[in-house]
Every structure is written in structure tokens, then in C-alpha cells.
Amino acid sequence: MKILVVNAGSSSLKYQLIEMDNEEVICKGGVECIGIEGSKISHKVNGKEYVIEKHLANHTDAFNLVMECLTNKEYGSISSPEEISAIGHRVVHSGEAFDKSTYIDDEALKRLESITHLAPLHNPASLACLKSCKSIVDCPNVCVFDTVFHGTMPKKAKLYAIPYEDYEASKIRKYGFHGTSHKFVSQEAIKYLKSKGLNHSSIITCHLGNGSSITAVKDGKCIDTSMGMTPLDGLIMGTRCGCMDPAAVEMLAEFKNMSIKEITQYFNKKCGFLGVSGVSSDFRKLCAAMNEGNERAKLAFDMFVYQIRKYLGSYSVAMEGLNCIVFTGGIGENGPVAREAVCENLEFMGIKIDKDLNNNAPRGEMVDISAKDSKVKILVIPTNEELVIARETEEVVNSLKR
Numbered sequence: 001m002k003i004l005v006v007n008a009g010s011s012s013l014k015y016q017l018i019e020m021d022n023e024e025v026i027c028k029g030g031v032e033c034i035g036i037e038g039s040k041i042s043h044k045v046n047g048k049e050y051v052i053e054k055h056l057a058n059h060t061d062a063f064n065l066v067m068e069c070l071t072n073k074e075y076g077s078i079s080s081p082e083e084i085s086a087i088g089h090r091v092v093h094s095g096e097a098f099d100k101s102t103y104i105d106d107e108a109l110k111r112l113e114s115i116t117h118l119a120p121l122h123n124p125a126s127l128a129c130l131k132s133c134k135s136i137v138d139c140p141n142v143c144v145f146d147t148v149f150h151g152t153m154p155k156k157a158k159l160y161a162i163p164y165e166d167y168e169a170s171k172i173r174k175y176g177f178h179g180t181s182h183k184f185v186s187q188e189a190i191k192y193l194k195s196k197g198l199n200h201s202s203i204i205t206c207h208l209g210n211g212s213s214i215t216a217v218k219d220g221k222c223i224d225t226s227m228g229m230t231p232l233d234g235l236i237m238g239t240r241c242g243c244m245d246p247a248a249v250e251m252l253a254e255f256k257n258m259s260i261k262e263i264t265q266y267f268n269k270k271c272g273f274l275g276v277s278g279v280s281s282d283f284r285k286l287c288a289a290m291n292e293g294n295e296r297a298k299l300a301f302d303m304f305v306y307q308i309r310k311y312l313g314s315y316s317v318a319m320e321g322l323n324c325i326v327f328t329g330g331i332g333e334n335g336p337v338a339r340e341a342v343c344e345n346l347e348f349m350g351i352k353i354d355k356d357l358n359n360n361a362p363r364g365e366m367v368d369i370s371a372k373d374s375k376v377k378i379l380v381i382p383t384n385e386e387l388v389i390a391r392e393t394e395e396v397v398n399s400l401k402r
């Protein structure tokens with residue numbers, strides 16, 4: 001079975017065609033600048049990259065071009081669209097409208113339309129892409145949500161302390177994001193722990209990238225996570241401020257003479273590593289500046305590490321134990337400096353990193369970087385959100401046949 005995984009942003013569309021028999025990526029690519037100047041597709045197959053520059057007014061144009069590449073006589077991978085058994089869509093927000101990956105029929109499409117306001121930057125793009133796919137390829141479409149893995153959080157963890165009836169009417173609460181990533185790496189970690197004879201798991205998964213979130217996963221279930229109603233909450237990130245005193249929002253808006261919309265944009269785009277350091281939102285550039293003695297870059301780094309460590313403490317207590325920490329995402333997978341700083345001097349919690357293993361961890365595979373006498377396993381696990389989406393899509397499609 002071949003499954004096409006698509007991930008639509010407001011002006012972008014990433015895709016992978018996956019053969020589920022061996023879970024191999026047949027080809028992949030991305031469309032950029034949809035609806036704006038400079039639109040193009042980069043299609044990668046068999047180690048080669050094909051770039052086509054073409055005006056693409058909307059997601060339908062973009063998806064038509066994806067299909068042209070997939071079926072191209074010279075470098076395509078399928079001879080006709082019928083070879084695609086299903087399309088799996090990454091959707092950021094499920095609200096309370098969906099609690100699992102879902103086959104999108106007319107009723108589910110209406111439900112999806114009713115929650116676009118929950119993720120105004122992301123969900124409308126997914127919806128536009130979904131409608132294009134439905135009109136262009138005749139196969140089942142399945143939505144896989146970033147929030148669903150966090151659906152097991154108990155109310156005491158996911159509710160904000162606003163009047164309960166306001167929560168009930170508005171559905172405003174903590175949802176959490178990066179769910180497919182936290183699910184994938186926690187499941188990989190559980191397999192590893194089982195291979196070591198550990199049948200119960202209390203895992204803290206740290207997805208550290210441009211956007212970062214931390215999740216407490218007890219025996220396979222999420223019990224708490226750092227992002228909230230939106231991906232702005234929790235840790236300091238590339239350009240996002242993370243957790244703040246809500247009363248400071250009004251003060252800052254007044255100080256900056258900004259509306260609520262503008263100040264929210266400012267918290268999403270101008271803060272985090274970029275705002276604190278004044279250097280960059282990119283972690284590598286931040287570290288380079290820090291190593292050259294830039295104090296504000298060092299401050300941003302220290303804030304990041306300090307906040308991650310606080311989550312290690314609070315989530316260990318929430319789970320009443322800890323036997324594994326997982327690092328993933330661009331920073332988590334590739335940044336030994338951050339991993340070492342996060343784990344430093346935590347022997348009292350049973351956390352002890354092997355510095356050599358950490359510094360020399362090969363990229364692209366799971367590595368156990370914990371010291372031999374560390375009670376807590378410390379793992380680096382490359383995430384694979386597309387594979388989770390493809391697996392869930394396959395499962396949903398198979399369940400339709402039963």
C-alpha cells in the first residue's frame with residue numbers, strides 16, 4: 001500500500017510518498033511560496049532533486065503540481081494517481097471535535113471546518129489542501145492531528161483555572177502539540193526499555209526544534225505537556241516567548257501600542273531566542289554567538305536549558321518517577337551541548353549523561369547516551385512524524401474495510 005503524507009502550511013505543502021510494506025520513503029518534496037511570488041516545487045527521488053518554478057495561486061495548483069511530479073514519465077514514482085491508496089494529512093488542531101485520526105467524509109469535513117479558528121495559521125491551510133486532494137485524487141483522506149496524542153491528559157493537567165462553564169462553552173484549555181513526534185519517540189523508547197527488561201515506563205520526551213515542547217508519557221500515555229491552547233505556551237522557542245504572566249500581556253500591548261492581535265503576533269514572531277539574544281532564532285547561530293562571548297545569546301541559551309530542567313523536575317513528580325528522557329527535534333537530535341547542559345548535576349535524580357557518547361552520538365539513529373550507572377536512560381531518537389501519519393492513515397483505512 002502506498003500512502004501519500006501531506007503537511008500543508010499557509011504558503012507551503014510538504015509531502016512524502018511512503019511504501020507501507022517496508023515503510024520506505026519512495027519520494028518526497030515541498031512546495032514553497034503558494035499564493036505569493038517565487039512559488040516552486042522541489043521534488044526529491046533516488047537521491048536527485050528536481051526543481052520547478054511555476055506560479056501557484058493556491059493549494060489546488062500546488063497539489064496538481066505535486067501529482068504531476070509523482071506521475072512524471074521521467075522521474076515520477078507512480079504511473080497513475082490510482083496507485084495512491086490513501087492520503088494522510090497532518091492537521092495541527094483537533095479541538096474537542098476529534099479524539100483520534102479520522103477518515104474524512106462529508107460529516108467529518110464539516111466538523112473540521114467548524115474548528116479552523118482554533119489554529120488560524122495552520123488549520124485553514126490543511127482544510128484547503130484536503131479539499132484539493134479530495135477533488136484531484138479518488139482515494140480516502142485521513143486527518144492525523146498534532147493534539148490527539150495528548151488527549152489522555154487528565155482534567156487536572158489540561159484545564160486552565162477559568163470558570164468551568166467558560167471552558168465548557170469555549171473549549172479553551174491545554175491541548176498540546178507535536179503529538180505525532182512525542183508518540184513516535186515515546187513508543188521507540190518503550191521498545192528500547194522493554195528490551196532492557198523495563199516493562200513500566202515514565203518518560204519525558206523533549207521535542208526541541210524551532211518550536212519546542214516537552215511531554216510526560218507514563219506507560220505510553222501522555223499525562224501532561226508543555227504547550228497549551230496554542231503552540232505559544234511552555235518553553236522559550238526560536239521566536240516564541242513561551243509561558244508568561246497573562247496580566248503582562250495587556251501591559252506590554254499598552255507599552256508597545258499594539259492591539260491584542262498584534263501583540264500575539266509579536267509573542268509568536270519577535271520573542272524567544274531571537275528577541276532575547278537579538279542574534280537569531282536559529283539555535284546553531286545562537287550557540288556560535290554565545291561561544292564568541294555574546295552575553296545575550298548566552299542568556300537565551302541559559303533560559304532554554306533552565307526551563308527544560310524545570311520540566312524534568314515537575315514531570316518526574318507528576319509521574320511519580322522517571323526512567324527515561326528522550327531528546328528529539330533539530331536541537332534535541334543534533335545539539336550535544338544543549339543535552340549536556342540539560343542533564344548536568346542531576347545525579348540526585350538518577351540522571352547521568354555519558355559525555356563521550358553524547359558528543360559522538362551518530363546522527364540519524366537512536367543512541368543511548370546515558371552513563372552505565374545512570375538510573376534514568378537518556379536517549380536521542382530521531383523523530384519521524386510522517387511515518388506516524390502514514391501508519392495511522394493505514395490503520396484507519398484498514399478499519400474502513402473491516
Ligand code: ADP
Binds near residue numbers: 211285329330334
Ligand atoms: P522545526 O520545529 O521547524 O521542525 P527543527 O526540528 O528542524 O525545526 O529544528 C530546527 C532547529 O534545530 C534550529 O534552531 C537549528 O539551529 C537546530 N539545529 C539543527 N542542526 C543543529 C545542530 N547540528 N546543532 C544544534 N542545533 C541544530
